[in-house]
Amino acid sequence: MHSNKHYDLLVVGSGIIGLASAYAARKAGLRVAVVERHARCIGASVRNFGFVTVTGQRRGEHWSRAMHTRNVWEQVAPQAGIQVVHQGLYVLAQRPEAITVLEAFLKTEMGEGCRLLSMAEAKKKFPTLQDGLGVLHSPHERRVESRDAIPQLSRWLEQEMGIDFFWNTTVHGIDTPSVHTSRGTFHAERCIVCPGHDLTTLYPEVIAQAGIRMCTLQMLRVQPASPIRLPGSVMSDLSLVRYEGYADLPESAPLREVLEREQAAYLEQGIHLIAVQSADGSLVVGDSHVYGSSEAPFASEHTDALILQEMHRVLDLPGATISERWTGTYASAADVVYKAQAAPGVVVGIVTGGTGASTSFAFAEELVQMALA
Numbered sequence: 097m098h099s100n101k102h103y104d105l106l107v108v109g110s111g112i113i114g115l116a117s118a119y120a121a122r123k124a125g126l127r128v129a130v131v132e133r134h135a136r137c138i139g140a141s142v143r144n145f146g147f148v149t150v151t152g153q154r155r156g157e158h159w160s161r162a163m164h165t166r167n168v169w170e171q172v173a174p175q176a177g178i179q180v181v182h183q184g185l186y187v188l189a190q191r192p193e194a195i196t197v198l199e200a201f202l203k204t205e206m207g208e209g210c211r212l213l214s215m216a217e218a219k220k221k222f223p224t225l226q227d228g229l230g231v232l233h234s235p236h237e238r239r240v241e242s243r244d245a246i247p248q249l250s251r252w253l254e255q256e257m258g259i260d261f262f263w264n265t266t267v268h269g270i271d272t273p274s275v276h277t278s279r280g281t282f283h284a285e286r287c288i289v290c291p292g293h294d295l296t297t298l299y300p301e302v303i304a305q306a307g308i309r310m311c312t313l314q315m316l317r318v319q320p321a322s323p324i325r326l327p328g329s330v331m332s333d334l335s336l337v338r339y340e341g342y343a344d345l346p347e348s349a350p351l352r353e354v355l356e357r358e359q360a361a362y363l364e365q366g367i368h369l370i371a372v373q374s375a376d377g378s379l380v381v382g383d384s385h386v387y388g389s390s391e392a393p394f395a396s397e398h399t400d401a402l403i404l405q406e407m408h409r410v411l412d413l414p415g416a417t418i419s420e421r422w423t424g425t426y427a428s429a430a431d432v433v434y435k436a437q438a439a440p441g442v443v444v445g446i447v448t449g450g451t452g453a454s455t456s457f458a459f460a461e462e463l464v465q466m467a468l469a
């Protein structure tokens with residue numbers, strides 16, 4: 097069906113990693129197609145917070161990926177008509193041990209541009225914050241509404257960057273230059289496979305080497321009872337033992353001990369707080385992390401209740417109600433990214449650290465380089 101058009105590079109998957117790969121390949125001057133199984137992306141890329149976060153990413157290469165990706169979002173968002181809903185991050189520290197982690201973080205190179213605010217200072221900018229001992233402010237973060245941003249980015253790549261998109265089309269097998277799909281054969285010199293958490297359709301034996309598990313998250317949309325404006329994204333003490341940029345610091349050990357005593361049920365479900373705001377004033381709030389060999393199909397009310405308790409511990413939102421609940425799944429492994437040459441001219445790329453919105457554009461450049469090597 098599609099046999100008469102030739103591409104330099106075909107991308108499998110229209111999640112953020114696929115879109116970022118298509119963008120990087122097009123910028124390198126290649127003729128590019130994106131092939132997506134569904135009528136639109138419905139994967140992790142539209143279910144996430146749209147929290148483009150630098151602060152807290154694993155120290156070193158991954159932190160640099162996030163900073164670079166944030167910069168690319170800054171360039172691409174206005175061109176693609178994507179609204180950056182808010183900027184920056186506020187981590188409310190409610191225990192002395194959390195302050196110790198933040199002080200240690202600020203002494204590292206990752207703390208550049210960040211500041212520890214007193215509660216008085218923080219409350220001037222952010223009156224909705226509950227009491228605490230201090231607040232880390234980072235200016236680096238951006239927030240986009242992923243469920244809008246991903247389709248907007250796809251449209252822009254198609255209409256302005258000249259990338260061809262093929263929806264409702266599953267790639268069954270690749271034997272470059274032939275790419276076999278549910279709607280005929282495509283011709284492409286090279287492929288980048290960005291399957292998200294579909295680990296069984298293409299190169300399952302190669303991907304199996306990555307030691308990937310599925311991680312399922314619960315998410316909520318919360319409607320404040322009266323209008324509020326968050327000046328940035330929000331995180332809590334629990335985030336400091338989850339996000340590796342803080343959690344890998346030796347100073348996080350005492351905080352973990354306290355949290356294991358005081359919030360064991362939260363740690364068991366991998367709960368910490370991220371709260372971000374949408375243009376209509378509602379908040380996207382999460383999350384939990386349940387690991388297994390497949391997606392966790394059932395969302396637990398108990399887990400949602402714990403997430404909401406953590407939200408109320410950090411934000412003063414009396415009478416807030418829930419208007420939407422959903423789950424999302426990503427492929428998770430000990431290493432934060434997985435990339436492999438699966439066959440001649442074929443590269444597989446998966447962000448396995450749950451940070452694809454934050455690290456996609458930089459990671460995609462690595463994938464394109466690998467595909468062209």
Ligand SMILES: Cc1cc2nc3c(=O)[nH]c(=O)nc-3n(C[C@H](O)[C@H](O)[C@H](O)COP(=O)(O)OP(=O)(O)OC[C@H]3O[C@@H](n4cnc5c(N)ncnc54)[C@H](O)[C@@H]3O)c2cc1C
Binds near residue numbers: 114136138
């Ligand atoms: C609930 C949740 C919240 C998160 N929050 C954040 C956040 O705020 N910030 C952040 O940085 N990260 C966040 N993450 C992680 C981030 O969303 C993921 O790392 C990222 O979206 C993964 O993108 P992807 O393109 O690899 O996968 P996906 O978005 O899942 O896309 C993969 C696509 O490939 C398609 N596909 C697969 N196989 C084939 C095939 N053979 N043929 C055709 N199409 C195929 C699928 O249909 C799918 O559309 C979150 C994840 C979840 C689940």
